[in-house]
Amino acid sequence: MWVMVESATTDQELVKISGRGALVNISVDDGAPLNLACKTLRDRLARDRQLYSHGEVVVDIGKRILSDDDQGRIRKVIEAESGLTIKEFWCDPTVLVRERERISDLMDLHSNVPEQINGREVMANAGPAAADSDITGDDASVAGDTPSTTRQSVSADIVRGTCRAGEVLKFSGNVVVVGNVNPGAQIIAQGDILVFGALRGTAHAGAGGDSTAVILAMSSAAPQLRIGDFLEDEDALDRIAGRRRDDFEGKPIIARVQNRAVRVSPYLRNHSIDHGGNPNER
Amino acid sequence: MSGKTIVMTSGKGGVGKTTATANVGTALALRSNRVVVIDTDIGLRNLDVVMGLENRIVYDLVDVVEERCRIEQALIRDKHAGELYLVAAAQTRDKDCITAEQLVDLCRRLELDFDYVIVDCPAGIEQGFRNAIAAAQEALVVTTPEVSAIRDADRVIGLLHASDIHTAKLIINRIKPEMVRQGDMLDSSDVLDMLAVDAIGLVPSDDRVITSTNNGTPVVYDTQSPSGREFVRIAARIDGEYLPMIDPVEEQPTSIMDKVRTLMGINRKTSAHV
Numbered sequence: 192m193w194v195m196v197e198s199a200t201t202d203q204e205l206v207k208i209s210g211r212g213a214l215v216n217i218s219v220d221d222g223a224p225l226n227l228a229c230k231t232l233r234d235r236l237a238r239d240r241q242l243y244s245h246g247e248v249v250v251d252i253g254k255r256i257l258s259d260d261d262q263g264r265i266r267k268v269i270e271a272e273s274g275l276t277i278k279e280f281w282c283d284p285t286v287l288v289r290e291r292e293r294i295s296d297l298m299d300l301h302s303n304v305p306e307q308i309n310g311r312e313v314m315a316n317a318g319p320a321a322a323d324s325d326i327t328g329d330d331a332s333v334a335g336d337t338p339s340t341t342r343q344s345v346s347a348d349i350v351r352g353t354c355r356a357g358e359v360l361k362f363s364g365n366v367v368v369v370g371n372v373n374p375g376a377q378i379i380a381q382g383d384i385l386v387f388g389a390l391r392g393t394a395h396a397g398a399g400g401d402s403t404a405v406i407l408a409m410s411s412a413a414p415q416l417r418i419g420d421f422l423e424d425e426d427a428l429d430r431i432a433g434r435r436r437d438d439f440e441g442k443p444i445i446a447r448v449q450n451r452a453v454r455v456s457p458y459l460r461n462h463s464i465d466h467g468g469n470p471n472e473r
Numbered sequence: 474m475s476g477k478t479i480v481m482t483s484g485k486g487g488v489g490k491t492t493a494t495a496n497v498g499t500a501l502a503l504r505s506n507r508v509v510v511i512d513t514d515i516g517l518r519n520l521d522v523v524m525g526l527e528n529r530i531v532y533d534l535v536d537v538v539e540e541r542c543r544i545e546q547a548l549i550r551d552k553h554a555g556e557l558y559l560v561a562a563a564q565t566r567d568k569d570c571i572t573a574e575q576l577v578d579l580c581r582r583l584e585l586d587f588d589y590v591i592v593d594c595p596a597g598i599e600q601g602f603r604n605a606i607a608a609a610q611e612a613l614v615v616t617t618p619e620v621s622a623i624r625d626a627d628r629v630i631g632l633l634h635a636s637d638i639h640t641a642k643l644i645i646n647r648i649k650p651e652m653v654r655q656g657d658m659l660d661s662s663d664v665l666d667m668l669a670v671d672a673i674g675l676v677p678s679d680d681r682v683i684t685s686t687n688n689g690t691p692v693v694y695d696t697q698s699p700s701g702r703e704f705v706r707i708a709a710r711i712d713g714e715y716l717p718m719i720d721p722v723e724e725q726p727t728s729i730m731d732k733v734r735t736l737m738g739i740n741r742k743t744s745a746h747v
Contacts, residue, residue: 353669355631356624373627373667374620391667 205231215243215275218251225261229268236272243273254283256343258364259381259399347382354378354392361398374414383407389441393417396446406446407458410439416446416453424452476507478580478590479711480609482633484625486596488617489646492682492692494593495523496701497613499691500708502557506588509548511560511580513605514595515570518562524551525689526559535563538575544582553694558587568600573607580608589711598632606633612641613673618648618659627668642673644707649678650722661720674707676700677721 205223209216219228236243250265257265262280269275347365354360354368356375365382376392378384381399383406390408395417397404402419416423443458481494491514498510511534512520521527532547537560551557560579563570576592583590594605606612612633616626626643633641645661652658661675679700685692692701693708699721706716 355634356628357631371667371669373624375624375628 206235208235210242210246214278215246215248216251217248217269219253219255219265221253221255225255225257225264229264232265233268233272236269240273243275245274246276247278248273248275249278249281251281256282259401260363345382347385356392372408372413380404386411390444394446402448404447407443409443410441411444411446411455416455418446418448418453421448421451421453423455427452427455476584476586476588476590477611478584478592478609479611479613480592480594480606480638481613481615482594482602482605482629483596483615483622484598484602484629485616485622488615488622489644489676489682490596490615491520491523491593492686493613493615493644493646493676493704493707494520494591496691496693496704497708497711498589498591499524499551499554499557500693500705501589501591501711502551502554503693503705504708504712505555506712507556507586508554508589508591509558509560509583509587510591510593511576511583512562512593513571513576513601514593515562515601516564516567517595518564520593521549521559521561522689523686524559524691526551526561527689530561533561533563534579535566535570537579538571544579568595568604571604573604576604577608598628602629602632606636606638609638612638613644614641614668614670615644615646616664616668617646618653618661618664620659623659623664623667630668630670641670643668643670644674644676645672646676647678648675648721650724653722660722672718673710674703675718675720676703676707677724 205220205228207216207218207220217232219232223231248269250269252265257280265280266277269277345365347367348362350360350366350368350370352370354370354372354376356373359377360366360379362378362380362382364380366378366380366384368378368384368386368388371388372378372386372390372392372394374391377395378386378392379395379398381397381401381404383404384394384396386394386406386408388409390406390411390413392413393415394406394408394413396406397419398417400419402421404418406416406418415428422428439455439457444455445458446453446455448454481490481497483490491512494510498508502508510520510524512518513534514520515535518533521530526549529549532542534547536542537544537547547560548558549561551559580590580592590608592605592609595601614626614629614633616622630641633639643665645664648661649658653660661672665672677699679692679698681695681698682692682700685695685698685701691704692698693704695701703719703721706719709716
């Protein structure tokens, strides 16, 4: 026995809320600017608060790619305006193809990409950027939120110069290092790490737990690469321990998670970066 | 007269900071500069021993900063090298008994009277290191072609940058040409590539350094010593002379080629000698 609750207002196009037993499904329209979608969602939940006093909810974000911050905004709205607990976020698998293109665009430095990269010099020990925006504010929608573009653009911090021993550089998103990362330096990013130089220090991509993140480097002798909650397996670490890793003879490498361990392989031109399935299932 | 203060540092201990300070200081003085070397390794002093001046110490660095004597009283004049003076470290105190401001003040006063003030930095990156780099306008970073020394040099170069010293120059010490040729030791170009700084000297490993240290006579006096000759060239480079870098690894096998070059008028080695 289940009850279907369908919206009859014009908000219908932006946010759909349906319920089945104790499981509620919220789907957000692909074209809706995130601010508007959040506002609509909040109004809807507030209006029918008694309907959503308890239970689990699955949020379908469709073809959208949400940053951790944006995901947090939706989570905040749902937790503030209802008694629902979020079971999972779900997205359309086809967006993962676009993720691939996004990486190869960054590698090729396609002519219009640099303008979209929000570059800044980053000092050592920089903390994660505070991103606690007010959903009722009329801030212009961020890049990637614009309905008309067919491709999501992403931003990345850019670090120029050598990262030296003892420096710890932290980023809340993606990072591009134009220079070497020396032994004893640490790069920690919640997103991807791309090094246009030799990666000889420690790198941790997907530091918020995102195991779909990748590490790319022009060459790597890094003692340890971490992605999400994973390391390389024991065999690989034993092989590297105490020696310089030059498995790939100074050629570009890509590291990603496969079978619950970080795998390093040569990065080839037109390499397909397999982000592998629904990231929310990891 | 307004001289400059140069700090000799490395991070790691035992790579040759003190030896380099004594030799570069002596070589600069032999080029008719007025030079003072300051040992800031308080509690573990040994620059005085390397220079053979141990028995002349009456007042030391701590006596100066605590105003128990005038600066002139703590300046120990070298036996041989003309206008070369040493300010010795105190042996019975520790690094925390002077402050960076006190050392900056001392160096500013010495700069008025000397061409070069060379500060011999203690190992490590703690208070002693922070004191030593505070006064310096330039830095010489000493390393050996070993991964541990290079890592520490890298850290130190980063800390120097953070203290607004962007002109660090590298001395790669104890290069063993034979090991480099066999691939058992890092090549100096590998080291420079990783540290991303310019070299000011590539010093070959040389047993004569041990003898000269024990005798208290810097190795620059020994004209037969390959390391002594390189320290002389380093001093010349500091003094603003342009001398091409000579990699000890290439020096020996190409000696015949060098003779040919000399005959052809490309007089690389002769011009490099001071």
